[in-house]
Amino acid sequence: MDLSFNAEERAFQSEVRGFIAKNLTEEMKRATALTPSVFSDPDIGMAWQRALHAQGWGAPGWPVEYGGPDWTPAQRWIFETECARAGVPNVNVMGVKMVGPVIIGFGSPEQKNFYLPRILSGEDYWCQGYSEPGSGSDLSSLKTRAVRDGDDYIINGTKIWTTHAHHANRMFALVRTSDGPRQQDGISFILIDMKTPGITIRPILTIGGDHEVNQVFFDDVRVPVANRVGEEGKGWTYGKYLLEFERGAGIASAKLREGLKAIADLAESDLTGRAIDSPDIATRIAEVEVDIDALEMTELRVLSALQTGQNPGAVSSILKLRNSEIRQAVTRLGADVIGHDALAVEPMRPLYKLNHEPAIPEEMLTVMPEYLNGRAYTIFGGTSEIQRDIIAKMMLGI
Amino acid sequence: MDLNLSDEQKLLRESAERFVAESYDAEHRRRIANDPLGFSPAVWKQFAELGWLALPLPEEFGGLGGGAVDIGILMEAFGRGLVSEPYVATVVLGAALIARCGTSEQKQASLPKVAEGSLKLALAHSERAARFDLAKVTTSANKTGQGWRLSGSKIAVLDGHAADAIIVSAHIHDHQGPSGRIGLFLVQATTPGLVISDYPRLGGGRACNIELFDAHLPEDALLGDGSDAVPAIEWAIDRAMAALGAEAVGIMQTLLDTTLDYTKIRKQFGRPLSANQVIRHRLADMAMQVDEARSMALRAALKADSAPIERARAASGAKAKIGKCARFVGEQSIQLHGGMGVTEELEVGAYFKRLVAFDTLFGGSAHHYARHAELSRRAISA
Numbered sequence: 001m002d003l004s005f006n007a008e009e010r011a012f013q014s015e016v017r018g019f020i021a022k023n024l025t026e027e028m029k030r031a032t033a034l035t036p037s038v039f040s041d042p043d044i045g046m047a048w049q050r051a052l053h054a055q056g057w058g059a060p061g062w063p064v065e066y067g068g069p070d071w072t073p074a075q076r077w078i079f080e081t082e083c084a085r086a087g088v089p090n091v092n093v094m095g096v097k098m099v100g101p102v103i104i105g106f107g108s109p110e111q112k113n114f115y116l117p118r119i120l121s122g123e124d125y126w127c128q129g130y131s132e133p134g135s136g137s138d139l140s141s142l143k144t145r146a147v148r149d150g151d152d153y154i155i156n157g158t159k160i161w162t163t164h165a166h167h168a169n170r171m172f173a174l175v176r177t178s179d180g181p182r183q184q185d186g187i188s189f190i191l192i193d194m195k196t197p198g199i200t201i202r203p204i205l206t207i208g209g210d211h212e213v214n215q216v217f218f219d220d221v222r223v224p225v226a227n228r229v230g231e232e233g234k235g236w237t238y239g240k241y242l243l244e245f246e247r248g249a250g251i252a253s254a255k256l257r258e259g260l261k262a263i264a265d266l267a268e269s270d271l272t273g274r275a276i277d278s279p280d281i282a283t284r285i286a287e288v289e290v291d292i293d294a295l296e297m298t299e300l301r302v303l304s305a306l307q308t309g310q311n312p313g314a315v316s317s318i319l320k321l322r323n324s325e326i327r328q329a330v331t332r333l334g335a336d337v338i339g340h341d342a343l344a345v346e347p348m349r350p351l352y353k354l355n356h357e358p359a360i361p362e363e364m365l366t367v368m369p370e371y372l373n374g375r376a377y378t379i380f381g382g383t384s385e386i387q388r389d390i391i392a393k394m395m396l397g398i
Numbered sequence: 399m400d401l402n403l404s405d406e407q408k409l410l411r412e413s414a415e416r417f418v419a420e421s422y423d424a425e426h427r428r429r430i431a432n433d434p435l436g437f438s439p440a441v442w443k444q445f446a447e448l449g450w451l452a453l454p455l456p457e458e459f460g461g462l463g464g465g466a467v468d469i470g471i472l473m474e475a476f477g478r479g480l481v482s483e484p485y486v487a488t489v490v491l492g493a494a495l496i497a498r499c500g501t502s503e504q505k506q507a508s509l510p511k512v513a514e515g516s517l518k519l520a521l522a523h524s525e526r527a528a529r530f531d532l533a534k535v536t537t538s539a540n541k542t543g544q545g546w547r548l549s550g551s552k553i554a555v556l557d558g559h560a561a562d563a564i565i566v567s568a569h570i571h572d573h574q575g576p577s578g579r580i581g582l583f584l585v586q587a588t589t590p591g592l593v594i595s596d597y598p599r600l601g602g603g604r605a606c607n608i609e610l611f612d613a614h615l616p617e618d619a620l621l622g623d624g625s626d627a628v629p630a631i632e633w634a635i636d637r638a639m640a641a642l643g644a645e646a647v648g649i650m651q652t653l654l655d656t657t658l659d660y661t662k663i664r665k666q667f668g669r670p671l672s673a674n675q676v677i678r679h680r681l682a683d684m685a686m687q688v689d690e691a692r693s694m695a696l697r698a699a700l701k702a703d704s705a706p707i708e709r710a711r712a713a714s715g716a717k718a719k720i721g722k723c724a725r726f727v728g729e730q731s732i733q734l735h736g737g738m739g740v741t742e743e744l745e746v747g748a749y750f751k752r753l754v755a756f757d758t759l760f761g762g763s764a765h766h767y768a769r770h771a772e773l774s775r776r777a778i779s780a
Contacts, residue, residue, distance in 0.1 A: 001407070001467050003700045005399050074399050283764075286771040290694075290715040297693035304401035318686050385679070392678035395685055396658055 003300070005078070012075050016082040023051040024088055032089045033262075034352040034362070036369030037212040040089040041350060042125055042167045048089040049096075049122040058120040059096045066104055066112070067120050073306040077251055077299070084254035092164055094126035095119040099172040102189065102242050106230035115191070129159040129173030129192070129216065130239065137386050139174075140184040140236055144218060146175040148225070153177070153190065155198075155221040161380065165201050165214040169194050174239050177232050189235035191227040198222070206376070208369030209347050243382065250303075250316060252323040253296035256330060260288055263334040263367075271361050275337045284333055291326050295319070314394035317387040324377035324384065331371040338364050345369065401696070407471055413448065414475035422479030424745055427602070430482055431748075435560060436604035437483045446515030451489055456497055459509035466637055466702035470644035470695055477648020480745075480752055482603040484518055484557030490641045491556070492519025495565055495634050499582055499622040508563075508584075520561035522552035522585075522608050523631060530761035532635065533628050535580050537610065539568035539620070546615040548583060548591075551607065554759070558606040559596035562587055566610065567631060570624055579626040583619045590614070601752030629706065635760055636713035640698035643720045646756045647695050650688045650724060653731040653749050657681065660735055677734065684730055687723035694719045711773045718766035721757035728753040 005013065031044045039045060052058045060076050062068030071079065100119050103111055118124040135142040144157025155175055165171065171192045178186035192199075198221035204213045230238055264285050267276040275281045302315055335342050344359040345368045358365060378384040392398050403411065421441060430437060445451050454469055455461020469490060476485065493512045496505055496519075511517035528534035537550025548568055558564055564585045570577040585592055591613030596606035621627070658681060661671040671677050698716035701709050728750040732739035739746045757763065 001403070001700065002400050009399060077399075279768075282771045283767045286767045286774065287718075289774070290719045290767070290770060291690075293697060293712075293715050294690040294693045294719055297697045298689060300399065301401050301693060301696070304399070307400070308402055315689070318689055321686065322690070388679040388682040389675070391682035391685060396678075396681055398658065398662060398672040398678055398681065 005074070009074055009078060013078050013082065016079055019055055020082060020086045020088060024086055028089050029087050031350070031352040032087050034350070034366060035090070036208055036351065036366040036373060037210040038090065039092045039164065039212070042092070044089045045091045046122040046125070049091050053120050053122065059100060061097065062100060062104060066116050073303045077303055080251040081254040084258050087258065092125065094128050094163070095124060098128060098242050099126050102172070102229060102238050105241060106238050111229065124170050125164070125168045127162050127165045127168035127171045129162060129171045131161045132158060133160050137383055140187065142174055142176060142187065144173070144175045146177050146188060146190060146223070151225050152222045153225060155218045155223055157218050159216045162214045162216045163212055165194070165216050166203060166211070171216070174235050180233065184236040186233050187235040187239070188232050189229045189238040190223060191229065192221070192223050196221050196223065206373050208373035209345060210349060210369060210373055250299050250319045252319065253292050253299055256292045256295065256323065256326050259327070259330045260285070260292060263330060263337055266334070266363060267337045271363060272337050272339060275339065281337060288326060288329050288333060291329065295322050295326060314391055317390045320381060321384055321387045327377050328374050331374040334367040335371040338367050342368055407468065410468060411471045411475065414472050415478070417448070418475050418479035418481065422481060427480055427745070427748065431602065436598065437560070442483050443515055445483060445485070446513070451515055452513035454489065455493055455509050455513055459497070459505050460513040461509065466640055466699040467696070469641045470699040473641045473644040474648040477645035478652045480602055480649065480749060484520070484560055484603070486638055486641055487520045487557035487561065488512060488518045490638045491521040491634050492565055494637060495521065495582060495630060496621060498633065499627060499630050501622060504584070504618070504621060517563070518561045520555050520558040520564045521634070522555040522558060522564050523567045524552060524554045526551070526553050530765045532632055535567050535569055537566065537568040539570050539581055539583055541572045545617045546583060546619055548585065548610040548613045548615060551609050553607045555606050555608055557604060558608060559594055559604055564608065565621070567627060579624065580628050581624050582621040582627045582630070583615055584621060585613065585615060585619065599755065601755035602748065632710065636710055637702050639713045639717045639760055640695065640702055642756055642759065643691070643695035643698055643716045646720050646724050646753060647688065647692045649749050649752055650691060650727045653727055653746065654684050654688050656746065657684070657731045657734050671734070680730055680734065684727050687726055691720040691723040707773055707777050711770055711777070714766040714770040714773065717760065718763040718770060721763040721766070724753040724757055
């Protein structure tokens with residue numbers, strides 16, 4: 001057993017550091033640090049995606065034949081860790097990490113040829129049409145309907161919590177094409193051009209003051225049948241496959257560590273009157289740091305298992321749960337560390353392009369929006385309650 | 399980067415798990431709990447035969463040169479059976495300190511005997527007034543013409559009653575007066591002036607308080623050259639915390655398994671307890687905490703030979719986190735067993751008590767979070 005990296009892995013680490021040093025501009029770095037939502041805005045995120053693509057690193061998890069870099073799990077860990085340390089933009093994952101693997105796994109040759117290069121290059125910007133107002137955790141109860149009409153489907157219904165729908169030119173969606181004996185039957189996985197007539201987008205502001213999610217309405221939206229991925233009625237299988245990707249990436253500790261470091265730096269600064277001198281704050285920082293150590297170790301254990309071809313099992317639910325809980329603990333700590341300055345939540349966006357002097361120091365601008373928006377971490381991608389159900393069922397067999 | 403067990407480690411795990419499953423059952427534990435020795439000399443002999451006593455000792459003194467991860471593998475299996483043999487006292491604390499601090503004569507005199515099972519050791523360091531401060535020692539060792547005279551009191555000496563020799567920490571007073579250094583002295587159990595008062599330890603095994611009334615020791619009772627032993631004591635206790643953390647993981651896993659089985663069998667309102675979401679989620683939380691504890695125990699073992707601050711941070715982090723997880727898993731195991739969980743008729747309580755003992759030993763979670771915070775500050779300013 002060995003926690004340290006071997007010579008090849010260290011060489012790769014230097015390569016990643018070199019790449020970041022060359023491509024990460026001060027503007028991208030500042031914009032990322034001042035983005036209190038999950039993903040960077042497309043101007044920042046896609047600039048980074050283009051740099052990654054130029055290096056051949058646009059889609060770390062994809063097979064080589066579709067443009068993946070053929071990294072080992074350890075290399076992926078090193079890459080993600082170095083990116084988190086450096087504070088690179090948070091590229092919207094809907095393309096590379098979500099719809100990409102589904103198209104690779106279940107798409108037609110034409111779909112692969114058309115969509116995959118456009119995901120890699122950042123030419124297409126994707127959003128996800130899964131949840132509906134009446135279908136949250138019980139996702140397969142979804143009602144948005146696609147009715148066959150010649151070579152088209154006509155879609156009616158609504159999707160909600162659609163991240164970056166207002167930026168995206170494409171959506172992958174789960175729609176009902178028939179009513180099966182079980183509610184999971186009769187769902188199809190479909191790719192929609194967001195410029196199609198009949199689509200309206202209603203912005204939804206989150207409690208931290210950010211516009212990241214939307215509700216999307218479909219009124220007689222015509223989509224070619226050729227845009228369906230895989231078989232009609234089998235969309236639930238593809239959709240679940242994708243959700244496993246959403247939960248199971250499993251390399252989150254490095255980002256949490258950077259988040260905690262930012263809060264600890266504030267706590268040690270005169271800006272907060274040295275909040276760290278309060279024993280309560282100091283102990284809570286230690287507690288969160290230890291929780292991150294534990295999560296990191298679990299990630300590395302999973303990685304080691306993957307390297308030897310073992311299946312880590314339901315542990316992806318544990319990783320998702322702990323990541324989201326620790327993230328919330330970090331943001332809660334932040335809210336307490338800044339003291340009275342928690343009262344001044346800057347309403348303007350983006351925070352890196354304010355045209356007025358904010359009421360609080362720049363280092364604090366994201367703290368409250370992150371705390372407030374951060375309540376969503378234990379809700380999206382399968383709530384903590386759903387994750388506990390999965391752990392009980394898959395790990396404990398009850 | 400590779401956290402998979404080697405073939406040797408897999409074998410070690412299998413043989414330890416098999417041994418515990420075959421030799422350690424409820425009947426055995428009950429018998430041992432009422433035994434004045436608190437463990438079985440026959441089992442200790444088997445430990446020696448299996449090479450477990452030699453496992454972490456240096457090869458030139460009859461050891462196998464194993465590391466903290468190997469000890470962790472063994473300890474996790476011990477935890478599953480609530481093993482009460484004085485392994486930590488003798489091997490992880492006692493022999494390790496002799497191996498680190500002793501002269502080669504001292505090592506030659508003790509370590510091969512530990513490996514073959516004929517010498518049991520203990521560490522007497524904690525004092526009541528010191529609480530968990532490892533640098534605070536009032537026991538004194540005064541240099542005489544012939545050797546040393548030791549006076550003072552120690553508490554919570556693990557398995558001291560069974561030790562052939564106890565390593566006692568004391569402030570060294572040489573001919574010039576107090577030296578400001580703490581030394582480690584090998585005190586034979588038969589030494590006049592050494593009084594041992596032992597008691598059954600919470601969660602199994604035994605511990606003792608000792609008093610030293612002007613106990614006369616030979617010159618070579620002092621381990622090594624008499625340089626300050628506090629760094630060595632911190633090192634040994636950090637390693638012991640990693641080992642005990644692994645043992646706690648084994649205990650927690652057993653409690654989780656047992657509780658899971660029980661909630662499947664026990665029916666109320668016409669269905670198994672495990673059919674209730676509130677119970678299922680509790681069990682999911684327990685499973686998650688067992689897994690986090692396993693990660694932290696492994697982490698502490700992997701960093702047991704790192705530079706002092708990094709090692710100590712990993713050990714304190716593990717101790718704090720595993721302690722917190724252990725309390726949760728232990729208390730919830732009792733809760734989910736209902737009234738029966740609070741009785742001596744099930745073994746849940748015995749496993750729980752061992753976890754409480756773990757959390758208390760060498761300082762609880764609050765102490766170790768504070769130590770971790772302090773070490774982080776030192777790491778930044780270093």
